[in-house]
Amino acid sequence: MALSGVVCKDRGELRIHExxxxxSTDLADxxxxxxxxxxxxxxxxxxxLSGGSLIGLMGxxxxxxxxxxxxxxxxxxxxxxxxxxxxxxxxxNYKLAKDGLLSKVFPLSQVMCTPLMMRSxxxxxxxxxxx
Numbered sequence: 001m002a003l004s005g006v007v008c009k010d011r012g013e014l015r016i017h018e019x020x021x022x023x024s025t026d027l028a029d030x031x032x033x034x035x036x037x038x039x040x041x042x043x044x045x046x047x048x049l050s051g052g053s054l055i056g057l058m059g060x061x062x063x064x065x066x067x068x069x070x071x072x073x074x075x076x077x078x079x080x081x082x083x084x085x086x087x088x089x090x091x092x093n094y095k096l097a098k099d100g101l102l103s104k105v106f107p108l109s110q111v112m113c114t115p116l117m118m119r120s121x122x123x124x125x126x127x128x129x130x131x
Contacts, residue, residue: 020057023057024057024058024059024060025060027057027058027060028058028060028061028066031047031058031061032061032066032069032070035047035070035071035074035075036070036071039071039074043074044074044075044076045071045074045075045076046075046076046077046078047075047076047077047078048077048078048079048080049077049078049079049080049093049097050079050080050081050093051081051082051083051093051096052093055093055096055097055100055101056096056100058097058100058101059100059101061101061105062100062101062104062105066105067104067105070105072105072106072107073107075106077097077102077106079093079094081093082094
């Protein structure tokens with residue numbers, strides 16, 4: 001459990017953890033709770049991932065109990081800051097997420113790749129501007 005929780009008015013809660021494992025577990029609990037609430041309310045859960053250590057900390061979600069209780073089929077994942085490298089490059093945030101979490105629990109067809117999203121958006125814009 002977090003060493004301390006300081007609630008800051010209008011700014012959320014600050015938690016200090018004793019270890020990375022404790023932080024990872026707390027993060028997994030939080031994301032699982034958000035996911036469950038979102039699926040109940042909207043039928044889906046959308047999350048935007050940045051790279052770096054966040055993806056590694058989320059790896060706990062591929063373990064029990066999360067790997068069995070999270071409704072992965074209702075998740076949609078977007079990238080907040082994907083690097084301009086091939087998806088299989090060691091610097092790719094997609095590769096980090098795929099190797100550390102997604103390939104273990106998630107239907108990869110629901111990962112939104114930026115170029116695919118752009119093509120879809122371009123098609124929609126062409127249709128809407130031609131009306």
